[in-house]
Amino acid sequence: MSHLTIAASARAFEQMFALVRDNLKLSNSDKGSYGPLGVAITWSYDVKFHLQGGTLQLNNDGTVEIKHLDVVWDQLKFQICFDLPEKCVGGWCVIPDPRGGCLVSVPKKCIGGQICLPIDLSGLVSEIDDLKANLVAKYWVDPSRPPGISDLHAEFLGKSNQWQVFLNPVTVDVLPIDVPATIGNLIESAFKKAIEDTFPLLPGWAWPLIWGVLGPLLDLLKSILGFAEDLTNWVEDLLNKIFNLAPPLPTHGFVETAVSQYFAAQHPLFHFEDPYEILAGAPSHNPIPVKIPIRNLAAHINAQEMVVTADIGA
Amino acid sequence: MNATLYPFIFTQTGLDSGALTLLGAIIHQFPEAGEYRGVSTDPSGGTTVFYLTVANDLAVAQVNIDLAALANAPAASAGCSCGTAADGSGGRHFTLQTHGYAVLHVSGGAGGYAVRIGRATNVPEPKLFDSTTLEHGDLFAATLLRPGRYRVRNPAQSGARPGEVNVAYPAVGATAFQPPAPVRIECTASGFREAAVQLTAMQGCIFECRVRSRIVIELVSALDPPS
Numbered sequence: 001m002s003h004l005t006i007a008a009s010a011r012a013f014e015q016m017f018a019l020v021r022d023n024l025k026l027s028n029s030d031k032g033s034y035g036p037l038g039v040a041i042t043w044s045y046d047v048k049f050h051l052q053g054g055t056l057q058l059n060n061d062g063t064v065e066i067k068h069l070d071v072v073w074d075q076l077k078f079q080i081c082f083d084l085p086e087k088c089v090g091g092w093c094v095i096p097d098p099r100g101g102c103l104v105s106v107p108k109k110c111i112g113g114q115i116c117l118p119i120d121l122s123g124l125v126s127e128i129d130d131l132k133a134n135l136v137a138k139y140w141v142d143p144s145r146p147p148g149i150s151d152l153h154a155e156f157l158g159k160s161n162q163w164q165v166f167l168n169p170v171t172v173d174v175l176p177i178d179v180p181a182t183i184g185n186l187i188e189s190a191f192k193k194a195i196e197d198t199f200p201l202l203p204g205w206a207w208p209l210i211w212g213v214l215g216p217l218l219d220l221l222k223s224i225l226g227f228a229e230d231l232t233n234w235v236e237d238l239l240n241k242i243f244n245l246a247p248p249l250p251t252h253g254f255v256e257t258a259v260s261q262y263f264a265a266q267h268p269l270f271h272f273e274d275p276y277e278i279l280a281g282a283p284s285h286n287p288i289p290v291k292i293p294i295r296n297l298a299a300h301i302n303a304q305e306m307v308v309t310a311d312i313g314a
Numbered sequence: 315m316n317a318t319l320y321p322f323i324f325t326q327t328g329l330d331s332g333a334l335t336l337l338g339a340i341i342h343q344f345p346e347a348g349e350y351r352g353v354s355t356d357p358s359g360g361t362t363v364f365y366l367t368v369a370n371d372l373a374v375a376q377v378n379i380d381l382a383a384l385a386n387a388p389a390a391s392a393g394c395s396c397g398t399a400a401d402g403s404g405g406r407h408f409t410l411q412t413h414g415y416a417v418l419h420v421s422g423g424a425g426g427y428a429v430r431i432g433r434a435t436n437v438p439e440p441k442l443f444d445s446t447t448l449e450h451g452d453l454f455a456a457t458l459l460r461p462g463r464y465r466v467r468n469p470a471q472s473g474a475r476p477g478e479v480n481v482a483y484p485a486v487g488a489t490a491f492q493p494p495a496p497v498r499i500e501c502t503a504s505g506f507r508e509a510a511v512q513l514t515a516m517q518g519c520i521f522e523c524r525v526r527s528r529i530v531i532e533l534v535s536a537l538d539p540p541s
Contacts (some may be wrong), residue, residue, distance in 0.1 A: 089323065089457050089459065089516055090337075090339075090455075090457055090518070092493070092495070092496050092518040093496070094341055094453055094455050094496070094518075094520055095341070095415065095453075103375055103376070103415070104341055104375070104376045104415045104417065105376070106339050106417070106419070106455045106457070106518065107339065107378050107380075107417065107419050107421070109323060109336055109337070109421070111323065199321075201321045201324075202321065202324055203324055203325070204539060205460060205461065205537075205538075205539050206324045206459070206460075207539070208483050208484075208486075208539045208540060209459065209461075209483065209484065209515050209516070211486065212483070212484040212485075212486055212487075212490075212491035213484075213490060213491050213516070214490060215487075215488075215489050215490025215491070216488065216489070220490070
């Protein structure tokens, strides 16, 4: 039987979880490429998110389950870059070949350029549908603690050993990001602006010509990016593919990985120093605090509460 | 983006067959086999020499001679088929079949080139071709981008009446604009036939020289973009 048993109600546990959840602020950036039909398309993103909400339930199997945890994308900046297909002047036939075809043609003069479409979806909210975790107790030794010093000395240096209890996710089910339907219009506008920015010195009279030659921009974009479906769906698919959230089997997506690592290793639900102080030092009569060593700490969950047990020993 | 092409392609609204720029090209036929020597002159007076071998046993109906590339490339590597001329003189060397066509054009930069071509011999020979005075059979291919009204002159014929070319904006449609087939205009002693031509921007315009000609196309009034 353990020497020490502490319990925290479901409500207290919920508050502990809320503190940890609210401290989570993650960011990530990455880039990559893909190339349908031999067209090189590069993407990059720069994102920051935090978690919000969620309904928590303690289970008798030793797990806690958090449902409908919002992923609030404080920053979701995304960029796609590709080469605008060259548009050419000339190339027409000067002397037709009497046998068919063309004997002599005018050389083409072509212009093109790389286009980058910045897509800002900051503020978007997606969801972790289900996060199931158990509790894991870890003993932590400050790596900067000088070797061989006493626990009292370590306390004076602020480098005490610690018991830490982490929420250890077993499953993190992240739902695919839902992109609003208005994104199609935003991208079309971004595409037009990107073309204008590519040719900053173009005189005003030339733009109607350029737009005429390029044709409907949405059609052009679809042909460059190699898709025929709805633009909103395409962006959604691409984002979820890049973030590894695409169904049917999202595995090790960056949201899942980042959230798991945060809960399981970066921010404990609670922690306390070892040895644990049971009587503070008083300068007048007893300057040295009274502390007891904690051993065999374990944390469990049942449907009503969290229970922490430990032994007291040398 | 083609940096040498842009923005000249949009700023040079006029064309002159005697001072070739991006949107003009001269097509000259070589009916006789032989070794030819060409000299390209840029507006600053700098010259570049190139060679052309015309032979019966070649299967090259069209050779594109890029005057900008000739002027800017090192002597040892310019031209589309480098090597030495048949007389061993070296430098920029092109080949063409007998009765084939040389297309003189400018791929980038401000342009303004003139070209003279004659037989490559050890003794002075009369020039067979001079781009400042095109002869019967030569063609000048022009592309007009800027919508507006243009005047076309032939200063090589004092009695030739100027012609007019009107260039319209392309209509915005459900598909990308494709320019119509090029139009052909004859250059005669009395002027141009047709004397007035309607084009859409980017549509080709081929001037067929029936007499000695120099084609000068000048923008008279630009058309405002459609609102």
